[in-house]
Amino acid sequence: MSTARGSARRPGTEAAPLTERSARVVVARKLTRRAGREKAGAFLAEGAQAVREALVAHRAGTAGLREAFTTAAFAERQPELVADLLDGDVRVHEVTERAAASLSETVTPQGVVTVCDRLDVPVSAALAVRPPLVAVLVGITDPGNAGTVLRVADAAGAGAVVFAGDSVDPFNGKAVRASTGSLFHLPIARERDVDSVLAACRDAGLSPLGADGHAAHDLAASEARALLGRPTAWVFGSEAHGLPDELVARLDSTVRVPIYGQAESLNLATAAAVCLYASAREQREPGGVRG
Amino acid sequence: MSTARGSARRPGTEAAPLTERSARVVVARKLTRRAGREKAGAFLAEGAQAVREALVAHRAGTAGLREAFTTAAFAERQPELVADLLDGDVRVHEVTERAAASLSETVTPQGVVTVCDRLDVPVSAALAVRPPLVAVLVGITDPGNAGTVLRVADAAGAGAVVFAGDSVDPFNGKAVRASTGSLFHLPIARERDVDSVLAACRDAGLSPLGADGHAAHDLAASEARALLGRPTAWVFGSEAHGLPDELVARLDSTVRVPIYGQAESLNLATAAAVCLYASAREQREPGGVRG
Numbered sequence: 001m002s003t004a005r006g007s008a009r010r011p012g013t014e015a016a017p018l019t020e021r022s023a024r025v026v027v028a029r030k031l032t033r034r035a036g037r038e039k040a041g042a043f044l045a046e047g048a049q050a051v052r053e054a055l056v057a058h059r060a061g062t063a064g065l066r067e068a069f070t071t072a073a074f075a076e077r078q079p080e081l082v083a084d085l086l087d088g089d090v091r092v093h094e095v096t097e098r099a100a101a102s103l104s105e106t107v108t109p110q111g112v113v114t115v116c117d118r119l120d121v122p123v124s125a126a127l128a129v130r131p132p133l134v135a136v137l138v139g140i141t142d143p144g145n146a147g148t149v150l151r152v153a154d155a156a157g158a159g160a161v162v163f164a165g166d167s168v169d170p171f172n173g174k175a176v177r178a179s180t181g182s183l184f185h186l187p188i189a190r191e192r193d194v195d196s197v198l199a200a201c202r203d204a205g206l207s208p209l210g211a212d213g214h215a216a217h218d219l220a221a222s223e224a225r226a227l228l229g230r231p232t233a234w235v236f237g238s239e240a241h242g243l244p245d246e247l248v249a250r251l252d253s254t255v256r257v258p259i260y261g262q263a264e265s266l267n268l269a270t271a272a273a274v275c276l277y278a279s280a281r282e283q284r285e286p287g288g289v290r291g
Numbered sequence: 292m293s294t295a296r297g298s299a300r301r302p303g304t305e306a307a308p309l310t311e312r313s314a315r316v317v318v319a320r321k322l323t324r325r326a327g328r329e330k331a332g333a334f335l336a337e338g339a340q341a342v343r344e345a346l347v348a349h350r351a352g353t354a355g356l357r358e359a360f361t362t363a364a365f366a367e368r369q370p371e372l373v374a375d376l377l378d379g380d381v382r383v384h385e386v387t388e389r390a391a392a393s394l395s396e397t398v399t400p401q402g403v404v405t406v407c408d409r410l411d412v413p414v415s416a417a418l419a420v421r422p423p424l425v426a427v428l429v430g431i432t433d434p435g436n437a438g439t440v441l442r443v444a445d446a447a448g449a450g451a452v453v454f455a456g457d458s459v460d461p462f463n464g465k466a467v468r469a470s471t472g473s474l475f476h477l478p479i480a481r482e483r484d485v486d487s488v489l490a491a492c493r494d495a496g497l498s499p500l501g502a503d504g505h506a507a508h509d510l511a512a513s514e515a516r517a518l519l520g521r522p523t524a525w526v527f528g529s530e531a532h533g534l535p536d537e538l539v540a541r542l543d544s545t546v547r548v549p550i551y552g553q554a555e556s557l558n559l560a561t562a563a564a565v566c567l568y569a570s571a572r573e574q575r576e577p578g579g580v581r582g
Contacts, residue, residue, distance in 0.1 A: 152561050157551025185553040220572050260448025260571055262476040270443050270564035273557065277565045280551055281511050 017094040020102040034169045043171035046113045053181030064117030067091040071100045074111030105173035126187035127204035131159020132231040132289045139165040139238040146170050147178025148269040154182035156276035162189045164197045201233040207252045210235045210243050211275050215254035219278045224255045228279045229288035239268050308385040311393040325460045334462035337404045344472030355408030358382045362391045365402030396464035417478035418495035422450020423522040423580045430456040430529040437461050438469025439560035445473035447567035454481045455488045492524040498543045501526045501534050502566050506545035510569045515546045519570045520579035530559050
């Protein structure tokens with residue numbers, strides 16, 4: 001029923017697959033809910049790409065992969081990935097299509113899902129190597145946005161992402177999927193106390209800079225460009241409410257993304273993309289921290 | 292049952308509300324499907340913000356608002372919007388909660404939806420004022436992405452958005468919602484024939500520039516910056532496949548968004564945000580077309 005390295009059995013060849021009522025599947029299914037993830041200290045990574053990234057991180061020692069579930073159809077389609085999991089000392093269980101669907105948060109499950117140790121670390125640990133660019137998300141609620149911002153932060157070369165305040169769980173299935181593997185690429189911290197996040201950023205040499213539609217200077221202004229070349233912790237507020245005034249007062253400065261047309265604002269992920277890439281660029285100019 | 296300007300009746304006060312089986316509601320519900328939208332030349336804009344933007348455009352003569360449906364609860368919550376619709380000579384029909392839900396593509400309908408004339412114009416008309424920045428989307432399939440790119444293009448000051456090739460319908464309910472009103476702000480064109488779109492762009496003085504992960508120069512390279520200051524039609528490919536090689540060969544040049552971390556790519560909307568804002572910036576620098 002289950003297979004480990006060195007075993008002669010491969011998923012889909014012999015024992016009956018686990019059903020949605022099998023104890024292992026029932027236990028894993030609890031990870032589709034936040035309370036279950038918190039209790040088990042684990043989350044689900046679904047789909048071939050996420051599983052591949054999880055395995056790379058597992059081998060590099062930056063992620064813990066507890067076990068994997070695959071359907072016979074998936075194992076037949078992608079035998080190399082199953083072999084790689086087994087070679088990585090990951091137990092692989094064959095499951096029925098229905099069991100796979102019960103572990104999935106997508107409409108068309110791919111038939112592969114892994115149970116991974118939660119990846120978040122304390123803020124101080126996430127900032128230990130003093131990265132020059134970090135994203136801090138305060139009170140964001142949409143899991144798709146959380147994952148997309150993780151992906152953007154990774155692409156822009158940020159060294160960590162901090163989920164501060166009352167934010168969505170970055171290990172929510174939708175967030176994991178939207179991150180397209182990026183959650184395995186850079187340190188993630190969760191810290192409810194926003195003040196302690198700001199203090200940790202300053203301790204790591206980062207200047208907290210808020211993205212705020214009401215800021216005096218826009219990203220392209222010379223005043224803003226001078227700020228952007230420094231080590232920066234970008235602070236982004238919630239999709240609906242942006243940054244609260246009392247938080248803005250505790251930041252070093254704020255900058256707005258210029259709106260040249262009639263749109264009222266950008267959404268969180270696109271605003272984060274513009275801001276983080278503006279920093280990535282200025283930090284690489286002469287005079288910037290990476291220049 | 293229905294109310295027009297000058298009538299003493301206001302929705303929610305007298306006649307029985309329309310149900311999901313009422314002819315008007317049945318006809319409007321066809322607009323939740325692409326075939327229905329094509330046939331009727333109309334689409335649904337849902338929620339208070341979208342309806343407000345539709346009404347502004349209707350009054351400015353850039354959109355046609357055929358009729359509106361509201362629940363009694365919505366009319367009670369936002370009587371000013373209902374009054375504004377009536378003042379704008381828009382017929383407003385009270386509908387039951389169930390009828391409103393049948394016209395909605397959201398989980399929690401707000402209770403207001405309008406029937407609008409389709410807004411798309413021929414490519415040549417969309418480019419008639421020779422805007423210096425335009426977005427061309429080729430073969431994109433996700434409606435949420437379509438709407439988010441519309442919003443980003445609007446924010447970055449683009450003068451038009453062209454849906455080229457076999458692209459999703461920008462008047463799909465999810466696209467309308469993701470655009471948060473931006474589809475009423477700038478000309479939208481749909482044209483299956485990509486070559487004719489490129490020809491129209493060149494006729495309007497725009498240089499077609501592709502966003503392509505395999506391009507030789509990245510956005511921050513000096514070669515790219517020189518390109519970005521010129522009148523530009525940014526060409527973006529599909530979420531899954533990017534720009535096909537044969538299309539790249541027909542563009543003036545391509546540029547890639549630099550990936551500084553381990554992410555494989557950006558998603559469409561965030562890539563478009565970075566590219567369009569890079570153009571917006573260079574075009575406003577000395578030597579740029581708006582400099």
